[in-house]
Amino acid sequence: MEKLLAALIDGVAFGCVYALLAVGLTLAYKTSGVFNIAFAVQAFASGAIYYQLHVTDGWGIVPAFVVAVLIVAPLLGIILDRALFRFLRSAPPMARLITALGLLVAIPQIVLIWFDETTAVNPKGIVPGGDVVYHIFGAALDRDQLSIIVLAALVALGLTLVFRYTTLGIRMRAVVESPRMAELAGTDSDRISTAAWVMSSLVAGLAGVLLPTVTQQVGDIYYTTLLTAAIAAVVLGSLTSIPIAFVGALGLGIVQELLNQYLPVNSVIASNLRPSLPFVVLFLVLILSPRLRNRKELTDPLASVDPPPPAPASGQRSRELTIATRVAAVIFCLGIGYYVFVHGNASVVGQAIQVVIYSIIFCSIVVITGIAGEVSFAQATFAGIGGFASAQLASSAGMSVLLTIVIGGVVAAAVGALLAIPALRLGGIFLTLATYAFALFFDNVVVSLSWVSGGLFPVVAPRPQLGPIDFASDGSFLALCLVILAVVGIVVIRVRSGTTGRYLSAVRGSEVAAASVGINPTRARITAFALSAGIAGVGGALLVSYEGHASKIDFSAEIGLFWVVLVVTLGSRTVEGAIQAALGFVLFSARILSDWIPWLVNHVQPFLHVGPLSPAIEFIFFGLGAVTYARHPEGILEANKTKSLAWIQAKIDRFKSRGSTPSAEVAPAGTGSAP
């Protein structure tokens, strides 16, 4: 009985942390229309500042709290609103999600520039004497826990009242529904939106300073992981109900603590079920909740006044220009190939291999996002499944590595299809969340099983061999990877312009209309998912074969998020975009930041010596780069390509017309002088 009570109390305290996050996230979605996955890092920023001021610098609780929660958190919210999300209010939900994703990648790295999270242990709460323990029927409850419970309940209650009884709440919902319509009805959308961001950022800040007392450490990873658990509660409340989100989060915390207490500590179930509970719950809630079935996302009734998306750059050039750019591209590629194969040292060839392999993996994002229009956060997981499957089969069963690479792709495709079948009736943001839950589940639970990754000792992955040809040398392996990339690239291009691409484009345009002409929308999407997962799996299998062992950090859920940001920002519609993203992913930190920029700076000026720059800049650079997605959904590189091709085309046209006008002018002059 005491044990049960203790578990309940711990569970309520833990559940209240979830509840704060869940309520804050619901609030943010309700009032800004953004499914703000960057909410966790907003909380992290406040948590880090509070720790720095209160624990490290010895400030009092009140001034530290005022700065971290009451000043910095709302300020950050105002900046995000004014600088970013204000311009995205009429953008599609996906654009807002991608922008938030970019922030999720960038903000922690910005905070970590001055905050050292590796030493941030023994955090303190926001009440004096936080470790004073009260006893309730023999079960312990400390003051920190009590403060969390009280504050979470107050926040949830207060917000529920605001939405039920004030016009501010109604106005906020109107602005989310259609900012332009709300303005037509006499509401200042800008002010309402700022108010909404200040409110949700305050909750983020509060959660940020309260949460470390539960996790015992201040690190962005804790915030993101706990937020994912909270998402389950948010989804339970259909993203809009604050009371349901609160109760759901509380229940989740209690169940988790009960499992903690009552499952045998060392059993297989305990060691696997406990850490995975939030992700399993999120996944189950997503696929089982009847309220989410065929739920339409908020769409702006005035969306139809927006201009159509731009056509692909390649469709806008003349025949001559097409030929010219193709010739230029071939010469350029041959030049690079010559340099790499003939003059490249080991590190150059190694990086070339990585670029090619990541290009293959990123082609999977082109299929799922560029062609099918869905965002999957599980692409790294699919690559991992392919990689682990291939490595296990090659090293344990001794199969031919070329065969296992294909099998790796097939296994990943099968998993992708299996994941898609229940998840696809969701669509949009819920589908994305289901893939995220799956990625985290794989990352936290499946990957540590020894039959998957080899456990402590990563499974060895040999290089392929084809009859007499051995791909052990990097040069020949690079050639093999190039051949596979060419095959994958052709498949992607053919699928995009072929029947499957047209069907997917139709389903993307209007699912109900697609069904009305006989397209099976579910089947079309499952095809896209399986194809995408298969391509990722092949890429993952090549990656482990290149590295010689299957390492799980290559396929973590976080890296998967970064991939999406990278590809979507640079251009998710073309194979070219995937290759450029791979170049960025491999070379940006390895070459540009560590060699090229310091070299350039040190050569230009003699006063300041610059060493290799931190690889964290990569995350900040591309994370913040994702905010361009809303303006250029086709990708920045694609947009600039369109622009420069149009520029060149205009030059050519002018040149041509100049070539023809003289003859037009000469003719009358000639007729005039003839008689």
Add this chain to the structure above:
Amino acid sequence: MSLLVAEEITKTFAGITALDRVDIDVEPSELVGLIGPNGAGKTTLFNCLLGIFKADGGRVLFEGRDLARVATHRRARLGLARTFQRIELFSGMSPRDHFLVAERVRNGRGALWKDVLFLGGPTASENARVDAMLELLGLTDVGDRPIESLSLGVGRLVEIGRALMTEPKLVLLDEPSSGLDRHETEALARQLRAVQSERGFAILLVEHDVEFVRSLVARVFVLDFGTVIASGPTEEVFADSAVRKAYLGDGI
């Protein structure tokens, strides 16, 4: 045998009965109207006929076949096509692409491996049929423009053309004239009559525009508060006093 028979279709939403034991039938090649005030349940009935909603009671027979366990996209392949009141087009695609997609589905040539093996492009016969449809609806000039750049009237024609590309036996038209001016409406009615007499499919037309209904259909059903209050030849029904009261208003 009737082409379409709906028997005792019932549908409730959260306690409100949208359709209450509705019976309708359409003969092959027949033009039938379905009229009624806003909120009478016309679009709900369409959605039940097509399986977008699952009816709570009753059954739908198409050519004598019970459609209860047939998914929406399969019904389309059986020969049941529709247009939408709030137009549902494939954004970013041209009218030609719309027709090509429908034609490809009808052919059943949509396998992934064919795309990969360079067999996914439109064939000569497909292009010819698409061109013929563009010609028929007078869309040849705008055939390759993105759909967003075209007017609502053209959008309605594209919807009709897309439905016709599936070679339907019955087309459900959901308020095709809404949002069109008098001139556009008349042109639409003319085109519909011409295409119908050429191809011989049946039409079930939901429409508010009384003139449009009169000019096109021979028989109507009147729906009010989810029940059929009258049915029969168009002129007789419009003369019926109960219909005038429910639909046209007392004063007329």
